[in-house]
Amino acid sequence: MMNVYPFVAIVGQEMLKKSLILNVINPGLSGVLIRGDKGTAKSTAVRALADLLPEIAVVDGDPFQSDPADPKTMAPDVRARFAAGEDLPVRRRKVRVVELPISATEDRVVGTLDLERALKEGRKTIEPGLLASAHRGILYVDEVNLLDDHVVDVLLDSAAMGVNTVEREGISFSHAARFTLIGTMNPEEGELRPQLLDRFGLCVHVAGLNTPQERVEVVKRRAAFEENPESFAERWGEETAHLRDAVAAAIRLCPEVRASDEILLSIAERALKLGVDGHRADIVTLKAAKALAAWNGRDAVTLVDVDAAASLALAHRMRRRPFEDVLGPHAA
Amino acid sequence: MMNVYPFVAIVGQEMLKKSLILNVINPGLSGVLIRGDKGTAKSTAVRALADLLPEIAVVDGDPFQSDPADPKTMAPDVRARFAAGEDLPVRRRKVRVVELPISATEDRVVGTLDLERALKEGRKTIEPGLLASAHRGILYVDEVNLLDDHVVDVLLDSAAMGVNTVEREGISFSHAARFTLIGTMNPEEGELRPQLLDRFGLCVHVAGLNTPQERVEVVKRRAAFEENPESFAERWGEETAHLRDAVAAAIRLCPEVRASDEILLSIAERALKLGVDGHRADIVTLKAAKALAAWNGRDAVTLVDVDAAASLALAHRMRRRPFEDVLGPHAA
Amino acid sequence: MMNVYPFVAIVGQEMLKKSLILNVINPGLSGVLIRGDKGTAKSTAVRALADLLPEIAVVDGDPFQSDPADPKTMAPDVRARFAAGEDLPVRRRKVRVVELPISATEDRVVGTLDLERALKEGRKTIEPGLLASAHRGILYVDEVNLLDDHVVDVLLDSAAMGVNTVEREGISFSHAARFTLIGTMNPEEGELRPQLLDRFGLCVHVAGLNTPQERVEVVKRRAAFEENPESFAERWGEETAHLRDAVAAAIRLCPEVRASDEILLSIAERALKLGVDGHRADIVTLKAAKALAAWNGRDAVTLVDVDAAASLALAHRMRRRPFEDVLGPHAA
Amino acid sequence: MMNVYPFVAIVGQEMLKKSLILNVINPGLSGVLIRGDKGTAKSTAVRALADLLPEIAVVDGDPFQSDPADPKTMAPDVRARFAAGEDLPVRRRKVRVVELPISATEDRVVGTLDLERALKEGRKTIEPGLLASAHRGILYVDEVNLLDDHVVDVLLDSAAMGVNTVEREGISFSHAARFTLIGTMNPEEGELRPQLLDRFGLCVHVAGLNTPQERVEVVKRRAAFEENPESFAERWGEETAHLRDAVAAAIRLCPEVRASDEILLSIAERALKLGVDGHRADIVTLKAAKALAAWNGRDAVTLVDVDAAASLALAHRMRRRPFEDVLGPHAA
Amino acid sequence: MMNVYPFVAIVGQEMLKKSLILNVINPGLSGVLIRGDKGTAKSTAVRALADLLPEIAVVDGDPFQSDPADPKTMAPDVRARFAAGEDLPVRRRKVRVVELPISATEDRVVGTLDLERALKEGRKTIEPGLLASAHRGILYVDEVNLLDDHVVDVLLDSAAMGVNTVEREGISFSHAARFTLIGTMNPEEGELRPQLLDRFGLCVHVAGLNTPQERVEVVKRRAAFEENPESFAERWGEETAHLRDAVAAAIRLCPEVRASDEILLSIAERALKLGVDGHRADIVTLKAAKALAAWNGRDAVTLVDVDAAASLALAHRMRRRPFEDVLGPHAA
């Protein structure tokens, strides 16, 4: 409904932009947490991301975004049609960014069952929720640290099982719900529950720009955009097209990227030295490094990729040390 | 229903009056927070503002205030009629001030869906809420720091997305909801949540007048008004008309106002020196300075405009410093 | 339902009685807060006040107490009949004292909409609440500091806007609701929210009498009243009639009372010296002083009136100083 | 349903027994609060009181206990029949002791309106609550300090106004509700809200007996009662009859008892010396002293009566001093 | 549903077993609180008790366990049939142990009224709760200190009045509800409310056994029981039969047991010396001592019985002294 500010027109904030692009290249990174002051480009960047997203194939008319190529994760009725040999109608569309407002009720997130119709018509009638819309896409939560506890529980269950279950008075309905979770937060207003923190593959700290010249540039571009969004978008059109092509190329290259044993050892040693919890850190670092390599057009991970990936994947998983010490230099 | 005290008859309180007028000149300033003691002219000034508001065009009969010139933000059924080529009926009316009482329920703010009728008649039947009424106008919250948390969440979601979503048992309905938010608060009764604070473009501190002569004048005018509101309004009629014309002229001039690079740099340096969060501060300062220039009949921003704008836009965005130190001299 | 103890038979407590009488003379004083120990004459005095109240004209049969002379504040259906040229039936009755019990629900205070009938019969069917009954009268809350927060919110909204809004599932109905708010409280059981405190025009402190002779008189009269309320009332009948006449005369005189500039200046200086918040204090002091002058049969305010008025209007509006220091001497 | 232990068979506890008898002699004392250890005779004494209660006349078949001699306090429909000249059927029955269990809901205490029937049959159908049953009788609350806050609010409203109001969705129904409130509490489990404390006319402290001989007597009588309640009651029958006659005589004499001015002065001085709040203390002391005089067969209050009355009426109304110091000697 | 471990096969824990047996011999002891570590034989012993319980006569088909010999405590409809001269059908069955799960709702404990049927069929239709099932039997609450406050209130009301009242929207139904209350608790997880503590006649502390030999015996018997519960029960059959006969004999003898005045004096002195609250302690000690005498086949209480009874009845009623000091030696 609103005109979207172009991703490429965002001044500075390289770490933020990179972390978002890496998640587009490899959705297996399962999201990024953007920490930072109010009034920085956090929301702008996430909304702008829509421009860069690739297309996916979905079963046409299915509110659960079923993948025509993966029967195991299809919605129950789609799977039944597939099993019955029906030739499912397929539509290609862009990966979606679904916004989860902090005032959203659990019902809106999970979906609801219309019990009366279910009883009357003898079949489950589900009103899909935001988790159904976000399946195979991006779920964006602004001020994620202010989310209601019940909604956080639902996100965690869904992230853990890849499934969302709608229930009412004992009748239930399940569908696949896997998404890239992008959240922003202002640490002044409280921290995240540790489990939710751990669900974000990457974490980046964002601060206001600190040279007057950059700040002037921000204000100028914003004013130009507000005055005439269409012509502003046009002005940045070519650069946007280039970025989109680069992302598409990286998506194609990423599965081919390989990492040597030396690289893997380097990742493990880093995690051990920093005192990181568990193994998810190592796995995410490797995935981010591969996505970075692909982004740089290489089919092998280098130590430079590992350095950059570790700075995004490890800091929020360290035990008992303040974030700021570690994130400070990268954020600067 | 009540007789309104004329804006021009308010004694003193220049900063308060200026901050309100600037928001009328440029609604992009997105509101003002009025902090101050009880019993000052806070509510009086906001209600009096109605006299000075310009007219806008709305689709006649549409409870969602659709703009006949902007299909993207029309209410769904209006947009459908527009798309079908219907010649929409247009009515011009004043910009509205909608009051949000602190006892208002979330339902009253957001609106409700009549589910039974929706089911029976097969189409969504919405009872519009205060956010629908306030679209393209002013939403006024007296004692905004006492608002229920759920209602604050709804205001924040609406401010962030420009959209309000009504839902009930999984059925939902969305409409555009953009408004200038004006709030008053008495800091003795608790502070605002930081996010909500940040949503107010400007912030002004109001105190009781401190010369006996001014206080006598306040009492005299109030007594005269209460004795005979109509004749009181008449007495101030000419001055009101002048102010209204001046506001109208400024509204017309504002889009033409330009700011030099030197001005922009000065704004950025100020924000950096004061340690303000993010970039919204710079953008609001520029907008306020432009509105001030227009108010003064100039088509270029001067450093004097920046000074005045910064005093309204920056103080409530500074980190870790008490308000009083900064606001004190301006408020005096 | 109960026999009422005569106002004139209350022993001592001159400040309490005066503050109540002033509110009858000028309802614009908007009420009085009576602070004091349990078991003093607080409730007795308020209930006894009924005897002294003047008559007003109301539209007969209208549960919203519409004033036949003020179309702007009429209930919607009455206004419609008025607009249609109907000759509204008028009834004269005494100003009412409506009691708000502390166990009252928000529904009982605000009123309710009978939604089913509304839907079936196609028109709003409202069950008026206590605010409808109290319009143009006195709303009395015993132990006002124990009132439920939701009910306080409703009182504040109504006091601020002069309007009460009944709503249910998005359907709403508004009617005028202006009243003199009289509350009692025992400070041992907690203080008032500052906003609610500010809504009371006057504040008076009540303590038990401290000479044995007065206490004996209290007990004797109480015993006589309980033994035979009718004969007791008769015994005080003449004195009651005198007081009623004096009140009626003061009501007629009050609008004629004038205050010199010297008087106004004296009020403003007093407020500034005591560090009172805002300007409501000055305005209330002036009104109380005028009512006092009328009570004393004068058509001009004197400094003695100001002294007495200030002792009732200022103490509860001072910043950061304990009540007791200021109220002590007056209460003694 | 249970066999009741005879009042006269309670060992010791003279203050407790006296305070209960005084309330039977003069219901205007409005109750007694019994503070003390668990396992003392508190509940036993209250239940045993039933034996001593006088008869009253009620309108037969009326669940609201309407007094056929007092139209002002009749239930609405009874008053209507009375007004229509109907010869109301009268029944004499004992004053009742109604128990309020601490798990009682507000509905059970207040009563409910059957809205559906009310709508269907066009008249208010009320299901009377415990307050209706207790009207003109005794309301007994064991462990009164554990009562739910909502129920306490309802008791306070009813005690303050003498009226109980049942409401549901805006429809309401009121009936007279005046009762003697008897409560027990174990101070170890928390104190009473000050207002509720003040509603009890008298207060008595009860402790276990402290000679082995008395304790043996308690155990013996209890064992005899449990073994054969009927024969036990018979054994105490004569003593019970004597007490019942003595109470009846005192009830008749009480209204004739007079107090000299010297007596009244002595009461007032006592209250002032002890720093008691307000005047209710003086009034209750006088009433208790009169009841004591009547109990002793005298028609004039003596200073000895005042001494005994004051020990029951004043201690729980003193400010800022521990109960124990004052109650200790009397309770011993 | 589960196989029950035989009471006689429990290793050690003599105090626990004795306190349970005493309650079977004399239900007037009104229960026992079993305090102790997790994993001791607490639940096992209570469930095993079922084997030892005597038979009672009940009105066949009555869910309220009406006693055919006691019209006063019959359920209303049974009493009506009795009054109408019906020859009530009688059934003999064992005293029941009813378990109250900590997740039980108040409805499940109290029972519910089916209002719709009540209205339609014009008579009260009650769904009996656990209190109805437990009448005249044993109510067992595992982890009684974790019970919901509302359920505790209901238990206390029922224990105090011997009656349970089911109500819904003003319609109510009462039935007798007297039971022996047996509760277990682990003091690590919080103490009991003092009132509930006082409702248990006896209290016993249970700890794990502290010789390796006893512990091995526990493990061996448990393993044998789990392997083949039927043959295990058979192995202990004779011992169980002996115990059952001994209990039955004690039940018959108990009402004949007498206590001399010397014994009574000794009980009273003990209670006074220990600073026990009230008189319930003395009464319970006497009852327990009589049950012990009966258990030992004597028809007169000895000082040895008093010693043992006091150790079970007094410790949890002492004021301001830690349990452990007193219970320690007895529990060892």
Next chain:
Amino acid sequence: MMNVYPFVAIVGQEMLKKSLILNVINPGLSGVLIRGDKGTAKSTAVRALADLLPEIAVVDGDPFQSDPADPKTMAPDVRARFAAGEDLPVRRRKVRVVELPISATEDRVVGTLDLERALKEGRKTIEPGLLASAHRGILYVDEVNLLDDHVVDVLLDSAAMGVNTVEREGISFSHAARFTLIGTMNPEEGELRPQLLDRFGLCVHVAGLNTPQERVEVVKRRAAFEENPESFAERWGEETAHLRDAVAAAIRLCPEVRASDEILLSIAERALKLGVDGHRADIVTLKAAKALAAWNGRDAVTLVDVDAAASLALAHRMRRRPFEDVLGPHAA
């Protein structure tokens, strides 16, 4: 729905894997609590366990998993059919792992009764909950320390009684519900309630691996699994088959395993020395030792088995000592 990572491909974490296998060998161990950092293999291991589970016989079509060989624990209607001599249809299927999401409502866990149908059709219509599905299987709760208190109560009741009761408005339905409870928790986010802790037979602490080589192996296998789960499973197929056979053999052998008196004494002495609560510890240690012996192909318990069993069964039952001290070395 998801591809499951093979149990045998988990790197390291021997204690974790052993504790799970022991519970499969002897379900009487009643579960294991897995404490540890986030991102370790906790969930992976539990889900992988499904591969190793044996088959059981269930009554076909019965949602309550009735055992055709155990009439006492059959669901009511199945028992009725069995009693009527019906030849129940039997199906063999694998023991199930049922996941309990932390957002699950009490209804979903317990099941619900469809009251309307129950009333209309005259028979209880139950919608079985997770406890019905988990009967005779494994109930898995990820982040068990975050479970809602009401759900914990339900689990405890079910664990204590072996029965689950569904109720609604007084109608209730019970079915057997016995399960192995497996929970994971991150101690950083709060501890378990002591009772729930005690319900887990075993407890194991899991930490991240601490050699770079092992960490690399974890990452390599994970990457291989994500790239192609099917071929990964195939690669580990033989090893999985071996493990499954070993488990099946141990299940058969376990009931034959015997423990000498020396072994039993050693267990008891250990428990006494460590200051463990109650006797459940001894019993669980014995069962775990027997399962270990069976796992090692022996039919007699050795002291080595006791050592290993005690390290899993005793630490979480010790009083007042930090877990870490005891678990540290075993977890390393």
